Amino acid sequence: MLKILVCISHVPDTTTKIKFEADGSALDRTGVTFVINPYCEYGLSRAIGLREEGKQVSITALCVGGPEVEPTLRKALAIGADDAVRIDAPANDSAFVARQIAAYAKGKEFDLIFTGKESIDFNGSIVPGMVAELMDFAFISFATHMEMKGDNSATFHREIDGGMEVLDATFPVVVSCQKGISEWRIPNMRGIMAARKKPLAKVSPAEVREYVDPVKLTYPPARGNTQYFEPEDAQGLVGTLIDKGLI
């Protein structure tokens, strides 16, 4: 039996128009739809793929967050996780989140911990490496492919500049997932109903200090006026640049 932990981030949908609270202290959540972080969903989908390949697996989905993340975990259960765990604390700080995941996972003999390569809200890409370190597991980052090799190891592909790296790793291992490792799955109606009956446990957070204190969120500077020139109008372009004293 392969014991798999899939770490799930609860993030705004990719089409969300981001707004902040008036004082810039936090995201304005009004009208924002939250989803499973797409890269985490690759991990979940790869875990379910292992079951479909005939491996005996148990899949636990975990998210650090308040009650608002439960629909996201429920969706993970609908897609095919066996049980879910919510660490009841806000996920503001990567080190804090990594330590919560590690505190939960320690002693539970997970063979595989899947994460996304990054979450699409803050794009830190830090948590998976930290979890591997805290667990003293092997770490495969940005994995685009995973294939079992026997019962206790796997071959992974990673994208690297100008090529691909192929690695073998013996479990336990933390895998941060990149596009390619699996395809997203749409839960079906029976899966959604089955998710009702699957356990979703609330776990108190471990005693971990918060390492950073978010101060303020600001928008990027507004894009300036853009002037277009026809391809044959090099003269106009150069003239404008001279007029503006730029060349």
Place this chain on the structure above:
Amino acid sequence: METKTQATHTYTAPDYYGLDELLSDEHKIIRDSVRAWINEHIIPYINDWAQNNQCPKHLIPGMGEMGLFGPSLPEEYGCPGLDEMAYGLIMQEIERADSGIRSMCSVQGSLVMYPIYKYGSEAQKQKYLPKLATGELMGCFGLTEPDHGSNPGGMTTHFTDEGDHYLLNGAKTWISNSPFADIAVVWAKNEEGRIHGLIVERGMDGFSTPKIENKWSLRASDTGELVFEDVKVPKENLLPGISGLRGPLGCLDKARYGIAWGAIGAAMDCYSTALRYAKEREQFGQPIAGFQLQQKKLAEMLTEITKMQLLTWRLGTLMNEGRATTAQISLAKRNNVATALEIAREARQVLGGMGITGDYPIMRHMMNLESVITYEGTHDIHLLITGYDITGISAFRGSK
């Protein structure tokens, strides 16, 4: 060869009154999952299927796998066991893609599976429902006849008791799914003139299902006739749990409820398309969305969509509580389909000439809705159902 149309990929469902807050988290997962499935499997291809008058039967196993057939029937028969609100949301999402494909699902779930579940014997349920849920078997529903549309009680299709079987004769028409259906739930009169439901299987001698060609509407859905010439129907195929017109009308309540939701899907797609186009299309040096007459169209569309959404949400709540009446369902079906059709026409005008092309979904929705406003109780008959309900006087038969 199929080509993908990109026009609706940026679909945004309007939710002006925050109706999402009235839905459970599970409802939202259901709706969003169906929307994602539709976006992947139907939206890119539907224009070609409709233009080519091709029913995408290859989708049936996937629809069964998704749980789109009979979603509110119980798990013991292989169905998802969702509530009526979920069923409505599923119909809304499918019709956002196409009324013809929604019709295929409505017929299978509400008009074939539901009567077998509600009025069938345990053996019938065990035999048919699990296979209908997966799409391994497809069904159709035979009520309307060439000479009896709004007046189904006048039907002439009939059967006689021949001892060890029934002998069925007659014809039904305007039957969605009939050309490929494996089974038909057929309503026919016995020797005493009492209406009963019979399950007729493809392959029975004397049973044929000619296709109706030349439709300008629901072109991605197959429609046909059911013809019975001395068809021997085994006695165990009679639905034992109902007799009289209540049987088929009970099924129609379920289907009409789904249509009320479906029409919102078509309307939302038209509105979303028109809004996007109006913001992008420039005339007189500015987007046409900035002109008052276009804003009037868009604002009125959104107003009507919001009213439809609230109407069906309330109706869904009543359905879940088992309190929705036939007359309430009629009101919703009539209002929402007529409103969706009006929205399709207004949206088509926003797009000008582009609105008549298959690059955008609007004209297809408009043509589809011309069927939807007529089938499952015409626009006028539903008005008379409401009229009867509020006055206590039936106007169906006129003054004669």
